[in-house]
Amino acid sequence: MITRRHILGGLAGMALPIRLRAGEDGHRPIPSTGEAIPAIGLGSWITFNVGNDPVLRGRSAAVIAAFFEEGGGMIDSSPMYGSSQEVIGDGLARLGYPAALFSADKVWTRAVDGDAQIEATRRNWGVEQFDLLQVHNLVAWRSHLPRLSEMKAAGLVRYVGITTSHGRRHRDFEAVMKAHPLDFVQLTLNAVDREIETRLLPLARDRGMAVIVNRPFRRGALPERLRNAPLPGWAAEIGVTSWAQALIKFILAHPAVTVAIPATTRVDHVRENKAAALGPMPDAALRERIARDVDRAI
Amino acid sequence: MTGWLDYAIADFVPFSAEAYWRLIENYSREVWPLHLAAFALGAVAIFLTVRPFPWSGRAVACLLAVVWAWVGWRFVGTEYAALNWAGEGFMWAFMVQAALLLVFGVIGGGLGLGAPGPARRIDLGLAVAAVALYPMVAMVSGRPVAGAEVFGIHPDPTALATLGLAALAPHGLTAMALSIIPLAWVAVSALTLIALGAPEAWVLIAALALALGGLLLRRPARV
Numbered sequence: 001m002i003t004r005r006h007i008l009g010g011l012a013g014m015a016l017p018i019r020l021r022a023g024e025d026g027h028r029p030i031p032s033t034g035e036a037i038p039a040i041g042l043g044s045w046i047t048f049n050v051g052n053d054p055v056l057r058g059r060s061a062a063v064i065a066a067f068f069e070e071g072g073g074m075i076d077s078s079p080m081y082g083s084s085q086e087v088i089g090d091g092l093a094r095l096g097y098p099a100a101l102f103s104a105d106k107v108w109t110r111a112v113d114g115d116a117q118i119e120a121t122r123r124n125w126g127v128e129q130f131d132l133l134q135v136h137n138l139v140a141w142r143s144h145l146p147r148l149s150e151m152k153a154a155g156l157v158r159y160v161g162i163t164t165s166h167g168r169r170h171r172d173f174e175a176v177m178k179a180h181p182l183d184f185v186q187l188t189l190n191a192v193d194r195e196i197e198t199r200l201l202p203l204a205r206d207r208g209m210a211v212i213v214n215r216p217f218r219r220g221a222l223p224e225r226l227r228n229a230p231l232p233g234w235a236a237e238i239g240v241t242s243w244a245q246a247l248i249k250f251i252l253a254h255p256a257v258t259v260a261i262p263a264t265t266r267v268d269h270v271r272e273n274k275a276a277a278l279g280p281m282p283d284a285a286l287r288e289r290i291a292r293d294v295d296r297a298i
Numbered sequence: 299m300t301g302w303l304d305y306a307i308a309d310f311v312p313f314s315a316e317a318y319w320r321l322i323e324n325y326s327r328e329v330w331p332l333h334l335a336a337f338a339l340g341a342v343a344i345f346l347t348v349r350p351f352p353w354s355g356r357a358v359a360c361l362l363a364v365v366w367a368w369v370g371w372r373f374v375g376t377e378y379a380a381l382n383w384a385g386e387g388f389m390w391a392f393m394v395q396a397a398l399l400l401v402f403g404v405i406g407g408g409l410g411l412g413a414p415g416p417a418r419r420i421d422l423g424l425a426v427a428a429v430a431l432y433p434m435v436a437m438v439s440g441r442p443v444a445g446a447e448v449f450g451i452h453p454d455p456t457a458l459a460t461l462g463l464a465a466l467a468p469h470g471l472t473a474m475a476l477s478i479i480p481l482a483w484v485a486v487s488a489l490t491l492i493a494l495g496a497p498e499a500w501v502l503i504a505a506l507a508l509a510l511g512g513l514l515l516r517r518p519a520r521v
Contacts, residue, residue, distance in 0.1 A: 049313045051380035053320050082312045082381045166306070265314075 026277030038073030043263030049082035064091035070274035072100025085124035108136035111143030159183035186212035210258040229297035239279035248276035336450025340429035359403020367396040412466035417515035425462030
């Protein structure tokens, strides 16, 4: 079996410029337990918030089905995302709740409403319990985080984390990371939003926290703006056939990143995203070049 | 809840333009042909305002109260709330507006035709446009007929027509009290459409400017 260590060792010997694998099957370990999960998850902001529209619900279910055909993994949602939780529950029910599901949701309400919201979220998904519950955007975290930790101790959730996005409240986020034993942190990272690389990603590594990356495409804006730009020569070296895959590899190539959660309404995009977790990954130098090329092209 | 100031407008719009327009179209198909009755109610409200009877002011207020309660419950609370976590709060705002119309419009002095002048022309023009022309915005924007937004069925033309008719109230306090929630809704809706990249937002912004102009230019009517 080819391991990451073998490849890194081999590459060091050959002194080639680029190569680092995410794992031969696109999985990454959760530092706190060693459990491996697929490096590409599925976000749900906007894309799955389709209300009761039967056509759009069917399309969402097809996306979820394709996600599991490609190995499944983390699906992430929030009470802030309208009907997304119910649409995910609908899609999972159609598939009979696949074993490859890693269910992740959040609590996003006043402290006193936390228990009720978590229960409502659980019912929307139709799961017995969540794999991961996170405090959304640090809202009322002083109350919610102890609540989630108690749930974890009682076996009602497997992992606990906190989230932010758009670069918000990083100073507070860092303080919570330093003070609390979190399993996961969720943050924004992409080729143009790289603030977390300076302090938060190294801190997550030091503290043994898994990192979920949201907004890998800036809500679709990056692939859209890169649509007419030709792929540079390095694309073939890392085995990508689209800018979207290059953007994902840019994220996964950071050693602190555990999983990226692009959201989509398209089955072909799910498969394309999943494929980006396989094959060679850019090294640090190529990551910088990707970021420069993206910045130049948009 | 902490951290509200960290959010941008787009963060409060958790749905796509596709999901929103399809919601309006699907809802329109469900409640059709109530559009015809709602359009007739709008026309009656404008007629009673322009050619008033002694009881017209109260009748128009009562009619608008029923419409706000219906749109609030059926569209905002039942349909829109499925896409937006804030939908239930908006529904209650619609119910408060219905109550205000009853209190100020029926129990109070009622609505009216306002004093002659530019404000009356603006307010009446706004109400007529909201009832008669707003349904065409969808078609002009390239959306299907089912996407036509109609007074008494959908919130935006309902709020715009109410702004026009409320601003004509003889008493300034009545006009202001009955304009606050419609103004707020139109502003929220315009911001939502901007976040969705929908050009229809500019129709609402223009109408909002007209409504504010009508309120600022108003003169007390002879009661």
